[in-house]
Amino acid sequence: MARSPALDVVALCRPGGDRRLFDANPALVRAFEVARTRDFREDDYTELFRRAAARRGAAVAREVAARAGALLAATPPLLNLRGARLVEHLANQATANARARLAAALQTEPPRRTAADADPANPAPAAGTPAGSRPGPVLEVVAADLPQRLIPGRAAERDPHAELAALAGIEPVKREVAALVAEAKAARLRREAGMAVASRPRHLVFAGSPGTGKGKVAGILGRIFAEVGALSTGHLVEVDRADLLGEYTSESALKMRRAVERALGGVLLVRGAHALAQVEPVRGRELVGALLTAVQTHSDDLVVVLTGPEAELNGLLRSHEELAAYFPKTVRFPDLTDDELVEVFARKAAESGFALAAGVLEKVRALVQAAPRDRGLVNARLMNHLLDRAVAMQGRRVLEDGVVDEHESLDEILLADVPDSLVPGREAVSDDPLVQIDRLVGLAAVKQEVAALVAEARAEQVRRDAGVPIAFPTRHMVFTGNPGTAKTTIARLIAAVYAQLGLLSSGHLVEATRADLVAEYIGQTAHRVRTVVERALGGVLFIDEAYTLAGTGGDQRDFGHEAVAELLRLMEEHRSDLVVIVAGYGTEMERFLASNPGLASRFPKRLHFPDYSVDELLAIFELMADQAGFTLADGVLPQVRARLAAEPRGASFGNARMVRNLLDAAIARQAQRITAAADAKPGIKMDDAEVRMLRTEDLPPGPREVGRGGHGPYI
Template structure:
């Protein structure tokens, strides 16, 4: 307690001195002078050791100004009333039993959890329940370390910074369930540190409702320390439009006729699924509108009397609430067609695109019918461009409006299946949430049904069951692609009655021919800036022909390794051309630096596995 009081006194003195220096002008007192006369006006109105900007004077007014979340506001008022009553009873000499005040805030992003935590901390500070009420925000990156002992030190340091105020821990379920021993250590150390400081600290855990409720049910220590759960509801369409209007006014922008009506249409058209961004979506929409407005007004470098830098017109508002698709490949279907080989796959993708284009045409014609399941199975050996095609299919569906973002999330069994009871489903949910709006690509998916071996209980089937449930829940904005060798994938589809129905389309990726692998080598070399001397293509063909073509053959990965080996040998050759000239690099012709010769190829075929540098375009 004395140490913390000394820190607060030091901080108070530093704040007062800084204010006095700002007040004194004219050079009479400079930053280096030894004596500064302090006045009462130099003392800060409240202590904030984090150095954050001063919040509005009345935290109750700040809470009331939050759009929507009326049940949350009532809950906070009740919490403050309880704290005030405890203080009055204590002042009256009544015994007051110590009760944990720590809270759990559940709800989707953008519902005001951080803002409410900040306001509550300041209210508690006004009552004397907390000494400063300052907010310290943390998440997995701040708490979970990579080395032994690092996690415990990180958690204790975060608690120490937050003493006197509020420690907000975002998405505790992520590392508590998906980080193994390190995540469990973070939770255990957090509980220990919180219990060591019962009087001058408020800890708030935030995250999705289902995940946090599941975590509390599975961890009795957490449930006892965090007995109160405050649920933050999604904002209504009207409230989201109000958030847009308020934020525009706060940032000094006027809204032309029709802007709010368009925002309302975009909000109503947005899918309301788990993870819905709420206020974040409309704030992002405003940021994009401001950027487009600036481009429009300053396109000719002149702002004339008909243009205004502080007015947003209807034309400035983007046509989609979610992320813009301008960053997607220009023509993903054409990109797939440009890949070497894979003719059967290209035909399937053309058919998929045609089906997707036909759906809105049929709806416009008044035809009834349900959208087909778009989840797929990719079978084939390594290095046959399964991941590349999955990424391009995501872009195709985004271009056609079937997915909101078109990104790809790659996972394996290690990302989905945990070691202990109750940890697998949260991992699967976390992976699906990252993939919403795009494609979840599950590589070597057959390992989910393969079993863990020995006497260990295997949670692979639990991962499959949870994945199937979430696929149905998010069918409007998620495509799942499972991939692996043909025969194991066939057994995988037979391991669960729901799998074959959920994955009706199977794309088979054939091995590349020798000619196709030579063409891929030439393409990869060209993309890396190299030219091939005469005889290189023939030498590559001989290396490929000498490589056994078993199930483990790496296809394009083998070629990538061959190219990497050739580049490494070429580096040795060109840097050893002129001995005695400082390594010889300066004495080499620039054309030789970019040229691969037959002697640069390794004498023996390289291994066909994955390279450390990561996959290339065909992997």
């Protein structure tokens, strides 16, 4: 510039770019005249749209242009599609729609001949107009030519201030946001007045339970910051650990940089940020280091928001003091009250266009009041899911017969449409689960333990009703025993009992094994564990052969340890509405609990399931045969008893599972016997009693009977 004085240089930058350039080279900035532009307002957009349409040969009425201006002002930018570029984008769409509408009208309604067309004294066409032609109809953009959404898949946003005020509850959060916005406005006014304003970190910690509006408020705050000039766009980018964790060394830093680049000018929301430190040390340090670099490098046009439980986030920041310095502010999101949750349900229904019949909100309130209240309750998210299920049930009810008559309405939710539980997937228990437990064969010691658990839970409720402060106890359990000893059955019935007592919101059972929890590649295991736990929320997660998660031989490629770490975190986070039961052989489960320092303390309840006696197995055989509709001929039970008594009792002894296999084999052999008899006497109906009868010849040969009579052809 000094060598070429005649050269005119125009430098373009985002808001705050001149300050960053001044910090790097003050002399260079003094060589420029700084001109500051402002974002377009709604009236600016109105005039710009009118001019853009005119350049395309289209007229626009004043009210249509104003409607276009409102649409443009409410549409958030998408990358570089913003401002005047957004106006041109809308003008292209609207004029194209207008031309298509006009062309369709001309095809369906040909131009009518008028008196002027037939008048010989009609003036000649203007100069330059082809002979015999008439001026065509004027192209005009009407309201119907404007799209409902300017950018496909993105709804026009409302006033962020009104949207924040409309959120149910979280009044302390609203006050915190108002203070943050006031601080940003004051900083802008001081800079415009020429005052030196020290750069202060604006990154935030949002602490609270899931479903308390942290993501919603982060998006609103970004748009308000954009209004006051604290951010250039204010858009929201959401990521979690699965989005940032790489499969190999240095990939995590690359993923973090890409997320930051997408969020520049707006807000980067890191969900469950406390989980960044709960991976193996090398990758954990890499993730935290990449986050620290991001907040250090982009302090002027980026706000990073970390979300998660307060205690865990505090642990993350205390262990990384340099990172904590950039997150000086923590905004605490309280759980919603019962009234606020009901209000969320009512508002969501109204926004979706549904009316609520009498009694609906009372039922929703009863469901909310019966749900455990701690970090396991998912707050507003739970109400959204409940409304979705109610709408689905309403649709099935109304359209069941394929006809919507005058007594039915597609926009009204009745009391019968509201589910009976807050969480889907609960398996109906046709009888009292405690009665079902008592009916089980054997298991006397297990039944006593379950009765003690139930008594303890009921006592807690009595104490709570009496005003005694009660902490949420850990109810996770360890089941030990050989296969076939009813561990899964007891787990399912315990889930139902806890739901009846109000300790779980649903009472369903989700079964999982190592294959459901452990992935083959780095970064995928935690996501699998979260998916399974989310399915089990409100009920019991039953992990069979849980000792396989500990891995063997210290293989670093085995991600079972990562599954255990993530499981422990989620167990603590959802302790009020989730029970985890791990099951397996006694010795192996002891080694599993010793493999991680946090495991033994998280599972205070231990239930051992002993092998069934021969008499108990015989009773189970009779019960299973009766439930399947079969009767037993004389001699069957003694032969079954002999078979059971001769079965070796090792670690692989199948107990009731072995009895089930024996009965299935007998039923299959009986099928061959009765069909052969029916084929031998065609046309003669077999006696129904014989069809239901199991005889001694239907029992399969015992393992010692197979091959009796010497060696076979192979030794």
